[in-house]
Amino acid sequence: MDIRTQIPNPAPTIRPPASRPLTSVGVALATVALAAAGVWLVAPDAGPFAAGGTPLEQLLGGPAPFASFMAGAILALAGVLALAAGLASLAGWRSLDRAAPALALVASLAVALGLVGFDGIVIAGYTLATLVPIGVVVVIALLARRRPLAAVALAVPVVAVVVLAVTGVFPIGMFYARFTETVLDDPVRFVGALGLTLFAGVWMVWAATSTAAALPRMGAFVQRHRVVITVLAALCPAPYVVARLTWLTPWPLFGGDLEAFAEHPDMFVTGLLLGAAMLLGAVLTLGLVLPWGERAPRWVPGIGGQPVPIALAVVPALSVAVLFTAGGVQELGLIASGQLHGASALVLPFWAWGPLLALATWGYARKRMGEVR
Numbered sequence: 001m002d003i004r005t006q007i008p009n010p011a012p013t014i015r016p017p018a019s020r021p022l023t024s025v026g027v028a029l030a031t032v033a034l035a036a037a038g039v040w041l042v043a044p045d046a047g048p049f050a051a052g053g054t055p056l057e058q059l060l061g062g063p064a065p066f067a068s069f070m071a072g073a074i075l076a077l078a079g080v081l082a083l084a085a086g087l088a089s090l091a092g093w094r095s096l097d098r099a100a101p102a103l104a105l106v107a108s109l110a111v112a113l114g115l116v117g118f119d120g121i122v123i124a125g126y127t128l129a130t131l132v133p134i135g136v137v138v139v140i141a142l143l144a145r146r147r148p149l150a151a152v153a154l155a156v157p158v159v160a161v162v163v164l165a166v167t168g169v170f171p172i173g174m175f176y177a178r179f180t181e182t183v184l185d186d187p188v189r190f191v192g193a194l195g196l197t198l199f200a201g202v203w204m205v206w207a208a209t210s211t212a213a214a215l216p217r218m219g220a221f222v223q224r225h226r227v228v229i230t231v232l233a234a235l236c237p238a239p240y241v242v243a244r245l246t247w248l249t250p251w252p253l254f255g256g257d258l259e260a261f262a263e264h265p266d267m268f269v270t271g272l273l274l275g276a277a278m279l280l281g282a283v284l285t286l287g288l289v290l291p292w293g294e295r296a297p298r299w300v301p302g303i304g305g306q307p308v309p310i311a312l313a314v315v316p317a318l319s320v321a322v323l324f325t326a327g328g329v330q331e332l333g334l335i336a337s338g339q340l341h342g343a344s345a346l347v348l349p350f351w352a353w354g355p356l357l358a359l360a361t362w363g364y365a366r367k368r369m370g371e372v373r
Contacts, residue, residue: 023208027087027090029203030078030086034079037075041073044072075115079109081107082103085107085206088100107203107299108201109204115321116193117327125371130176133158136158142301145299171173201318202265212365228368236349240347244271247275255346293364317357321354
């Protein structure tokens, strides 16, 4: 008797296209999105879309109750699609196994392109600007033990900023006060934009994880040229950073005006902090090809010298890439309709930064995954 007839064929197994932790996070976000959409469909004025600003409203011709209702409907649809993809992956439903990545991709793009857009970039930019000074202080504290000279070098400009703030020349406190006031005036819009960005980013990572293996040649090309791609991505904020640096000269560019600075010093502070946030974005982008993007610097207590978790870099980077791409699409639409000056596409090239950052993240992930294997 043939021995092969005595050994039953193993049942085919279905492997989740993305890691279970990522899928679980995505399912949780989809559940929250679906619940929020249900509330906003019943009471559109209670949602973050009532005040306007979404790309959908631009497409429909301006803020209106109908646009707000449609925004809630899109969020509900995205939540259903994402939830179906996540549950199919976790439960191993073969009927949806192949369609799940497409469902996740549609959910991510619907939220990013229809609901987040340029408004999400504005909120994310101001949030990052508030964190820049805090981050510098934290880095100084961490450097003090093992890199005291570097800590002192960083502390000098910080002390100078504190002195200027106390004397009223650089009223950084006014920036934080206005930012806090803005958030408290409309917390739903603020939290909603960040939550929608996270939703779009997580499900885009999920879809990319599921489909990237099907594009081996393109993936290999991106990995080979990832340094060039990453440097190009990091150069995208350079025009904005340079424009903001001119605010320190008698010839400020891109919205700068010496008389306005004298009358509204918080405007001067805001512009410089936003420039610093963009510069930080460029530095973090370069981290995708620099050693500290793969291993934590040795001066970081507890984790110094250890590998940076791949997800810790990939999920935020691809989330930002989705945000920038969506905002860039709306930016080009506003320029085409005459609502935004054409120079904005050069000073704020999110239409290029987003896709380039996505490719740079793909190259980073491929390299790190190859090292792990």
